[in-house]
Amino acid sequence: MVFSWKRKRAAQEKLKKGEELVIPNQFLCPISLDLMKDPVTLSSGITYDRESIEAWLEGGSFTCPATNQVLRSLDQIPNHSLRRMIQDWGVANRNYGVERIPTPRVPVSGIQVSEVLLSLEDSVKSLNGLQCLELVHKIKKWGSESERNRRCVVANGAIRVLAAAFEAFARDSFESNATLLEEILSNMNWMFPFFQHSLDTEAQARLGSQDSLRCLVWFLKCRDLSAKQDSMIALKELASSDQKHAEALATIEEVNEVLFRLIKEPICPTITKASLMVIFYLLSSPPSTSTEIKSEFVKMGLLSLLLEVTVDSEKSTSETALGVFDILCDCEEGKEEASRNALTCPVLVKKILRVSELATQFSVSAIWKLSKHEKEHDVNVLVEALQVGIFQKLVLLLQLGCGGETKEKATELLKLMNPYRAGLECIDSVDFKNLKRSF
Template identity: 85%
Template sequence: MVFSWKRKKAAREKLFKVEDLVIPNQFLCPISLDLMKDPVTLSSGITYDRESIETWLEGGNFTCPVTNQVLRSFDQIPNHSLRKMIQDWGVANRNYGVERIPTPRVPVLGAQVLEVLFSLEDSAKRLNGVGCLELVQKIKKWGNESERNRRCIVVNGAISVFAAAFDSFARDSFERNANVLEEILSAMNWMFPIFQHSLDAEAQAHLGSQDSLRCLVWFLKSGDLSVKQDSMIALREIVSLDQKQVEALAAIEEVNEVLFRFIKDPICPAITKASLMVIFYLVSSPSSTSIKTRSALVEMGLVSLLLEVAIDSERSTSERALGVFDILCDCEEGREEAYRNALTCPVLVKKILRVSELATQSSVSAIWKLGKYGKKHEENVLVEALQVGLFQKLVLLLQLGCGDETKEKTTELLKLMSPYRDGLECIDSVDFKNLKRSF
């Protein structure tokens, strides 16, 4: 406790010192008004911090922010003399709490990236594992240096080249090329978010090939934790884009068992969430393959497992579990398993208005399917739902506002429950605290 108090006191004193210090105007970026760490000069002669001016230019601006003149070129010339002055000033004022300003790394250029990618493409075609591994590691090193480098790498088509290389080495041999395949997968893992979950057709074809998909499933079974996580994230990206990849993944015999095991025996939150998303895509289409996958997963016991996951999981995991549960209720086998589980109604009702809008939609939809399509179970489901407070929650949901589809299902459920209401209503007051209208 004493040490914690001293640390807080030191932090406050440092803050006061920095605030009292006057920073020379020439050291401040004209855009952010913060101390420049990597000053660069434009063709207009004005110097900016590199991060600030790159954000300005990437926003579609073609002028100098200070002079407003159209830039003759977008070249950013490092201002080494000014940077050295700023660093010396920081050292001289370190007693005022100024942090040391390191010498910035020179950002990678598009031409450099293209040169390495061309060599990588050639090495992959010749199945030169050693050469390919060195080139991939070089790209990863650049990417680890800055976010700016990562964007430059992705914009110049790295993900398509990496996907093609992964496909080539996977087609040759999983075991023999495991090292290079793992490196490629690790690099693609940070490329996906920058690419905004939208792979081009070439990358989709390579990553969605049978060889690539089988390799990813093999990694899920035999790789270490980081490789498993990279593989699962890659699978999530692949199946979210095209139904062809969903069908191809579903055709791999072991995939259902592998995904089920990751949910039953979780080893990492990221893997659990990605597994639920992959399962969602596998079971959500009306194709015969998806219907077969639903039946297989229901037979494994996924319905009951999803209810257990939804009980105590954090928001995003609970949302995904309820979404998959809702889809499984489309098939008769899934509904029968739900009817047999005593947790079904209590958990679904509990999650309405307690987790998120998406969780509420999935819970209402699942209850609606259980009440509408299971005629011999309809009374039991509706009576139990009433006993755990569904009627009041649905009325409140209509008052707070919801989507059209959820509103329609909510209204129908209220009508179905009306005949059973007398003497059966029960309210869990905790569920109704701190709720606000959506309008």
């Protein structure tokens, strides 16, 4: 205890004197020039930190960065002796703030992943739930260890196999396979971000089947927070990948009520946002499918709920809520309900130029639809919008610039409102002096 205190005191004295800690050159990665945490040696004989050399090789280079020698093999051999020297040096200099360097785990190989996926396919064919759960846990463990492992698992087609497993066990029984199904879904959840544009076609087909969709909706109704969140994210990924999945989801019993309840009784921001996105895609279906859905959501009271969500939510959630509101204003029931709500004009006008370009587009579009719906003797929407300062905002919007469709709607709104300006005192909802575009 005394010696430990003396060593720490001595290190502090050195630092006060301006003595800097010098890292031995052999401990530095030739690429990043940082202390190596997982040194590996290439066929050229040069040692690099694994993360740095993998990034180099993945970039399409097949030469040794230090010698420019073409590599005979891309194998990366762990340099255990150097790693232990670096760890010992770190322990000896911990008083200088050097963090402990843990022993790195050996990264998973494509061969290992393929073997597990083949075993998983066999267990799915025989509906061996226990063996399947064990293999799914192994995949989850690999994914939790490193970004490299996650990329390797995804690159070897894991999501297709997992989606097929989900469909098979969902078809067998939701209730008896609930734990396994949740684990499979949890694994797929961390794989979604690796697909920049859309899910693998086969994985889409499996996860978008009627059995899988019914299971996902059942999770939203009957399972805990984690399962609900994973299910909602999966539904959002499906709906955004292909409109046909949104149309298939619309045929699932009670799906509209479940989505509405998740917004009315919020559990977490992620679920709320994903629910709004799924509703947006449901309402964007062809009229033959979406007309009835719009009427149903309006009767539930979604329009009023959307206004409440828009007021207090962060940017992306507010945008989506406004997008759903705008689509609901396409149907007659939606226009009637929106026109009767006292919050409609104040909230929509407030969001113009306040959130984003997309939010402005949805707000202007919704007000334009409501103004076109008004009868000649009934101009409540136009008057209310003028009273909360929309005229100034629309003029400013045109000055700042906006999309062609929004520009046309804003111009038409100004013309429709102009006759009513004389008898009204337009209230400025914001000081426009020196206002810059907020998006």
